[in-house]
Amino acid sequence: MSVSNPLYIYNSLSRKKEVFEPLNPPFVGLYVCGPTVYSDVHLGNVRSFLTFDVVYRYLTYLGYNVRYVRNITDVGHLIDDSDEGDDKIEKRARLEKIEPMEIVQKYTNGFHDTVTQFNLIPPSIEPTATGHIVEQIEMIQRIIKNGFAYEVNGSVYFDVKKYSEKHNYGELSGRKIEDQLEQTRESLEGGNEKKFFADFAIWKNASPETIMKWDSPWGTGVPGWHLECSVMSTKYLGQAFDIHGGGMDLKFPHHECEIAQSVGADGVNPVKYWMHGNMLTVNGTKMSKSLGNSFLPHELISGDHPLLDKGYTPMTVRFFFLQANYKSTVDFSNEALQAAEKGFNRLMAGVETLNKLTPSEVSSVDVNAIISKSTESLNDDFNTPTTIAHLFDGVKTINAINDNKETINQSDLTSLQQHYKGFVFDILGLVNEKDNSSDNELSNELMDIIIDLRNQSKENKDWGTADLIRDELKKLNISIKDTKDSSTWNYEK
């Protein structure tokens, strides 16, 4: 990475783009809030994890040694955050009449399957909340020792008011707790254990019926949801680390609480760069399970959903997401997906053409412009849409070379091929799904024979037979396309 061309990251904390400078180069610590495994992940979740997949891929591409931690929340996430009510996983377990850990396993497996379909790279460490109960208890003890938490009836709450005397609770989300004091009156009525409305549970007393619970200095209970991320990021990335990512909807209260917990326990502001991905919307409204407007990945692929005209491949969707900035909302629509599908195919065709180009003595094209423009785009806070736009400009150049309107020499060709491989496949993480012709050797050979016969008919100007073959194959979803001196075939579904 050259000094003249640094990577900029939009830091939610400062609300500005900042030059990315790791705390301990060449090492980079990246923490991303993972899923709560109590139900299927939907497409909105996928978008968020995809955003940070590209971050991870690009940092790795730049040569950093990245430790990527993404947790699995398998306990402690309560139904609502008045810190009352059931644990999400336990509730689901009762519904499905199985063990909570079966729920955890089932949906963890599902999460992994889904994320693999979209070609997300697994994190370096994928820790679970239940695997770090001891560390969570230790962190609570440090917070209590520092005077930022109090115990009531076997539960421990973070003392936001006390914390705010010395620190800035709300610095990430721009909230001023004084402004919200009026909410205090109503919120504190009704026998709430909290001293202050903004206080949040870091340990919650468990009822006798609760299955997943642990012994602690404050009795039997479960850790608070916000705590696990603080604990696991500290354990695996240190008290201060480089990048913390998550969805916009986690900014408050979740990430705000993480900062408070880390500062409260260890006196260290934990994160240098906060990154927040925006939401996937459907008809302008956030995709969410509770609103019932979410797509499950298999519904998308099969097209089996009231809002979908047809199915789309995971790579089409990946490309679709990458054509929007991660900080903007993306609205899900059939038209947009169809456009993405065709655009993606065009890009893949361009890459295929690039790899078949024959070099000339001299270059008439400016390869460095294509390379530097797309690189600059990515350096501008992972601006994948402009990166892709520049890659499309490159496709135009590639086609011109292929049509002998421009020329390229060997060294330029090699650079361009490496650049496209690096950007399209390694960084954007796209996969050319069209390589389906080699699925079955027998059908390939059969098709060779059929196409050969048809070509003979064409040579004899027997158009009737040639068209009959094409029409009959079409009924089997095999489409024939004639090029100048050969024919290609493609089987769909």
Place this chain on the structure above:
RNA sequence: GGUUCCGUGGCCGAGUGGCUAGGCAGUGCUCUGCAAAAGCAUCUACAUCAGUUCGAAUCUGAUCGGAACCUCCA
């Protein structure tokens, strides 16, 4: 009500003061037995009003409209 953000051509979606974003669709052309595909070229824009400026989609103010968060959600 508070916090944060957005409003760009038929659709999606970049762009922060002057210079073509890009994709899809449309239109024209090339290729072609036909078809399809592909390639090339190309039209339509910056919510409204006022201001700053030689010059604004880009800065300021107001208005209208929309979203997320403030309860669990990536």
